Amino acid sequence: MxxxxxxxxxxxxxxxxxxxxxxxxxxxxxxxxxxxxxxxxxxxxxxxxxxxxxxxxxxxxxxxxxxxxxxxxxxxxxxxxxxxxxxxxLARRAWETPQALVATDREVPYGAEPESEQRIPASLPGPDVDSILALATRTSLSPGTLEAFRSSIEDYWRRDDQHGGEALRPAIVGQLRYVVGLLKENRPPSIQNGLYQIAAELARLTGWTHFDARQYNQARAYFTEALQLAKEASDHQSIANVLACMSLQATYQDRPADSLALVTAAQDQARSTPDSTPRVLSMLSMREAFAHAILGNRDSTHQAIGEAHRQFGQIQTGDQDPAWVTYFDEPKLIVDTGIAHGRLGDSVTAEPLIADALQREDRANQRGRAFHSFWLARTQLDQGKLDQACRTATQALEPASAVASERVSGHLREFYDQLAPHRQEPVALAFEARLRELLPPVSGSLHP
Incomplete structure (x- = not known):
């Protein structure tokens, strides 16, 4: 052409x-x-x-x-x-190029040479050559290749917890497109099914990075693609996990009825296969508790919390948990229990649960520490413990500033808004000063 x-x-x-x-x-x-x-x-x-x-x-x-x-x-x-x-x-179009390979256009005066740093290094092959070389390797896919993909996904998730997913997204999208390209060729069923599962998890991870950045339309598009890929693999547990992510997003978009419908569908998917483990079912019950709590369904929230703890108590050492649910350990169960109570307005019950979990939480998980510290501060503020709440929120700022997560930053700015009646108190002023230092205000989100 x-x-x-x-x-x-x-x-x-x-x-x-x-x-x-x-x-x-x-x-x-x-x-x-x-x-x-x-x-x-x-x-x-x-x-x-x-x-x-x-x-x-x-x-x-x-x-x-x-x-x-x-x-x-x-x-x-x-x-x-x-x-x-x-x-x-829409789903990603076939012509879209992985972001990692897109060069930023800039205007260059007529007849002038572009600056050297704008050029693609001569030592690197172009996208077309990458595609040709990829074709040459596609006949040698093996179970070991699938394990290598899964290992890279686990590394993406670990780095996402530590630093946020914004910087990772181009690499994740590039790998997703590469795996989707592999799916166009005929392969043994076990390899093809594994590729669908890997592509589904990469799409879910991409959706998660958009969700964490509060880019909800993009997140929903990738979550939908992940559902389609997981369905091709007949992976009911993966379908359940994607629906659980969409349920969590619905709580952020103030659509609790949608959240409950999505997590109920997730539980149906998980229960439709004997492969589902107690850890998966426990995590899904806790997501159900979140939805009920936002709807104000106190009895249903307590029932869902009880079921989450019952399922967690049935976990055994030899369970074959999917890699994506291993994050849901005992501290996570406890902190989520506290958050569910906090969403119900029961801050007296919530505070010690969240505080206990924070003491045992992996310190490498910067986003989790910041997010859970915000919830602890919120429960303390709800009880009138202004000094303690501001100190806790201030402690949350350091891990929050270390991770690119607009979701977490938004929560801490939300806490600042909740301080309005106490804005001139010394502890509130100290928190505001530290907030402005570590998390610069975005347009309209932080007022003097």
Whole structure:
């Protein structure tokens, strides 16, 4: 295909423009087409050709006389205009390049040479060569290869706990695309099934990094892809885990009824297979407790907590737990129990549970320490223990600043907002000063 006919990438400034993001999110193609015209120089006739639409139809859309909602048309627009799938609520498009391989465009004066640091080092192969070399190795996949993939995923999760997933995401997405590419070839069923499971976990991990950054639309898109991949592998435990992640996200989006429906579906999936372990069922019961607590269902919350502890008590040394649930140890069970009570407003019960778990928690888990310290501070503040609550929240700031997690940072700014009645107290002023030092304010989130 000649270069003139090949769809060009939209400018990064347009794809990151809030107006464009909002228009894509609600699929307001009248605004999308206008923005593409004014900011990318792609006129209606070119839009029509790229998206396989008639010029009159594009004109009607721009004039507000017609709306486009059919999925086939939405996909043609994404592919024709090179709008990343997640912006339109679609799965990742086949043409999207792994972020690790995308070079940032910059304007260079006519006739000038680009600066050396902008060039791809000559010692590194280009993406096309990478693809060719990958083809040469695909015939030798073995169970050992799958174990290597699983080991890298475990390392991703460990680094995510320590530093957050933002910096890891390009590598994770690149590996996800590579594994999805491997799935296009015929392989022995055991290898193919293992690849589907690995791809599902990589998609879930990618969704998690978006969720932790509070990028909920992107997270949902990747979680949905993870569900589809896990379904191809008939991996009911993995399906349950993805649904549990989506349930947790629904609590953050203030949709507790959705949260309960998703975690109930997760439990149904887990119970449909004899492979589910007590640790998996315990974790899912605790997620159910969170949903009930937000809904204010006190009795149901206590029942779910009781079931979580009952299942945990049945864990045996030889259980074949999936790697993704091994984080759910006794301190995690205890701290989640405290958080569930805290969500119910029972801070007197919650405080000692969270405090005990924090003492035993792995100190390498920076995000967990910050997150759980916030909850301890919140339960202390609910009891009127202002000095203690501010000291606890201040202690949470150091691990929070060490990990890229907008979810955790948001909780600590939320705590600051809860201090409004005490804003002039010395301990509150000290917390505010430390908060501003370690977690600079984002627009509209922290007021003087």
């Amino acid at each position: 000649p270069d003139a006919d090949r769809p060009q990438e939209l400018p990064a400034r347009l794809l990151t423009d809030p107006e464009m993001i909002n228009a894509c999110q609600v699929r307001d193609f009248a605004s999308v087409f206008r923005l593409v015209k004014t900011k990318a120089g792609i006129y209606p006739s070119m839009i029509a050709r790229r998206c396989e639409l008639t010029p009159s139809r594009v004109g009607e859309v721009i004039a507000g006389q017609r709306r486009l909602s059919h999925m086939d048309v939405v996909e043609r627009i994404a592919d024709g205009l090179r709008i990343p799938g997640h912006m339109l609520g």
